[in-house]
Amino acid sequence: MKRAIFAVVGLLACTTAMADALDDAKARGTLRCATLTDSVPLGYQDPTTREIVGLDVDVCKALAQHLGLKPELQGISVSSRIPALVSGRADVVAAALGYTKERAEQINFSAAYYQVPIKILVKDPAINTFDDLKGKRVSAIKSSTPELYARQQLPESSVVAFEDAPSAFLALQQGKTQGMAMTEPAAIRFHARAQNMHFLDQALHFEPNCLGIKKGEEALTQALDSALQTMESSGELQALWDKWYGPSTEFQLVREKKLTPLSAFE
Incomplete structure (x- = not known):
């Protein structure tokens, strides 16, 4: 009897170990994406609708759609971006997250979808x-x-x-x-x-700005990189940039650098 119990426990432990963030997201049907709420135009509260809007918010919504999931948005502060990933509270952080080698020791990064x-x-x-x-x-x-x-x-x-x-x-x-x-x-x-x-x-x-993902979540990182590449190739990323930063906005900024693989900065 004890052997049977140990076998079941071992099987459950093995199953848990094999689970990953992408599988969990698919099981939930949502991509938990954290963005800033006080940074115009990346993520901020629209004074009319009271909804959180912005470039990174739109990127999160588009990524979820490309993965066949619904976006589950949550607000985050600059100082809590990495802790949210480490703790598992968020699947992905899109919040003016610049790549550094020091941060790469703590979390995974996607390709850089814009540089500033x-x-x-x-x-x-x-x-x-x-x-x-x-x-x-x-x-x-x-x-x-x-x-x-x-x-x-x-x-x-x-x-x-x-x-x-x-x-x-x-x-x-x-x-x-x-x-x-x-x-x-x-x-x-x-x-x-x-x-x-x-x-x-x-x-x-x-600064190369990337998506942040929990350390070791390679399947989710690769899926997000693939989605970003599709968005770049189709012009979707450029369209989102132009919507929030382009010539018709108060910023009037040119997106000088396109999607850049992380290997360019490592």
Whole structure:
């Protein structure tokens, strides 16, 4: 009897071990996708409908459709992106998630579906180069790649981390910091609200933005990469970019780099 029980337990353990996130998603019929809720135009609350909308939200919906699933969207903060994957709360994170080798030790990454420069927004007209920021304070979002690269590229500046973009920008407005590190698309909207500010010409980094997946979930990672490739080939990714960042928007940004395999950054 005991042998039979052990055999059943062993079989269940083996079945559990063989299960993966893609199988689980198919069983549920949903793709649990986490996006930002306070970052225009990636993921934010529409003031009229109160729904979360944006580029990454649309990408999540399209990915779910390509996988034959329904999107199950959830809000997330910058600092909780990786914990949400590690804990299994989300299947995929689409939330301005820049690839770094350090992060790749914790999670899987998809191909980069867009790339953007990380810039410094300043208020003082006398600040025009990184050297001008020596001994000064620079704000950034906590646990973001702008914070990481600001610390690397501006070793003689004091980088102050905030929980969200509005707080980092408010610090710059109030003179508590003399610069703000942020991806250029995200910072453009803040810049538009304060015409007395300008971007430094230098970029801290040119950031590949990818989907995040739990470490070891190769089947889901490959399925998402395949879906992204289909979306790129059909022009769907470009259409989503143009909808949120293109010439008819306030951002008017060109998508200079197309879908790029992760191997280009490793």
